[in-house]
Amino acid sequence: MKSDLDRETLEERIRRELADGIDEELELELGDEMLARMSEPGRPSSPQDGIDRKLYFTELLRLQRELIKLQSWVVDQKLKLVVLFEGRDAAGKGGVIKRVAQRLNPRICRTVALSAPSERERTQWYFQRYVTHLPAAGEIVLFDRSWYNRAGVERVMGFCSESDVQDFFQTVPEFERMLVRSGIILLKYWFSITDEEQNLRFLMRIHDPMKQWKLSPMDLESRRRWEEYTKAKEEMLARTHIPEARWWVVEGNNKRRARLNCIHHLLQQVPYKDVEQQPIVLPKREHKPDYARTPVAPELYVPAVY
Template sequence: MPGKKHPTRSRTPNSPPGERLPRPVYERELLRLQTELVKLQEWVRVNGVRLVVVFEGRDAAGKGGVIKRVTERLNPRVTRIVALPAPTERERGQWYFQRYVQQLPTAGEIVLFDRSWYNRAGVEHVMGFCTAEEYERFLYQCPIFERMLVQDGILLRKYWFSVSDAVQEQRLRNRLEDPVRRWKLSAVDMESITQWEAYSRAKDEMFAHTDIPEAPWYVVESDDKRSARINMIAHLLASVPYREVEPEPLRLPARPPATGYQRPPRDQQKYVPDHAALMNEDAGDG
């Protein structure tokens, strides 16, 4: 059976935000949920299930952080992250959904889309990267496409990460000033500040066409990253009827007796410098 279900308190979008989840509480619950994700993954693998999870939302809404926590303890041979670059010239000449179809899971796989076919309803539409005709065609075809996936047995989950304008701006500013995270920014990301209302209208229109019973949208309030991660993972686990799979019995064999093997002299091999030792020396001098 899935792990113990913790009661959840519902909060409407207009409710005042709660206090930030304390880090010890967050880390304890995250570990519990990640343990359940391992069980979910094994159930998917053994039973030949195909699971697709779509992560969408504004720039700096926290999608990447959630995906990192979802996959942190999972097997990359079973769970794949798909984050496609801009389409090539050849892909631009294909049916729009074609390159995404190639990334769909086979039996026993989980695929996480870090942005997905919904680029057309968001960035491409707002920034003028697609024509009005292409945009309208997407809104018509997308529900049909997703119904086909679900009818074929794929488990499809779609999450929209909602962030306030003030929090988004602060996160983008933090990235701009952080050399480790600056790579996450692009000119399109920076433009999102000035296109806030346009993205809001595009999201509303997208929901109106693609929030269908077979594949509904689930909104994750993400101003508080810790709560967003916990809430999203807990919902995903609760939405899939997985069961814990009894692991195959494994036994560590006894080490056989030595047969005279001798390791080559160390000076015949190239070793990386002991950078850690230098750090220890510097710490001791301090």
């Protein structure tokens, strides 16, 4: 009986994961008109762990509208906002970052996801390569992993010495206090998922050709070292949770809940206001009597296969 229940639960979680992947493509086109169509007869809106599909889309769109207001406030007040997204592999960091940045101006809000340091970068001050990506006035920077790599992947995988780790723990609180003193608003999120949930998400990626690129040899090795990562994470949170830059933990087992909760919380951390926008007026198109459009050579066109 228990095995049947477990199998049913697993099948439901797999369906949820697949549905989320499909809906992800719809989010770029999401608008009030599409939301209205979701409630039409014959278009059921199935709940996902208590999150109704239409409710999820409605709230996501509402929160993204608020993010646009926040963006305008950041520009108007010349604020500097930095948000760190940390967590285990497949914890949902990338999904939240994508929804935060999805409808924002990429010239104002940019995502930083650094690869492994080069030989030259390894000889620099540890924080140096991150400092170059910090925002100027009127900018938002989202770090998809950050300087906390030293306390996590680098430590667990043996890419740095224990002396390096201890030096990091001593330095990072003052480094972050310095950022805050300089006027940067610094938010730090840790995405938490269970052992079982990470295992399921890894298996889904392994069997989905369109998501296999998300799995690196490092990801697979991190799966084996789950307990080492847990110990490293616990010490990291304990030693770097400071009043000036505290940690916030996001429950990530349900992706949709995690996205909504994180974005909602982020919006509460910056007391923004509506910024009055100048009305946009489309100028009249000029018509010049001597203008003649030059024909485009047929061989320049992309073949109309479809």
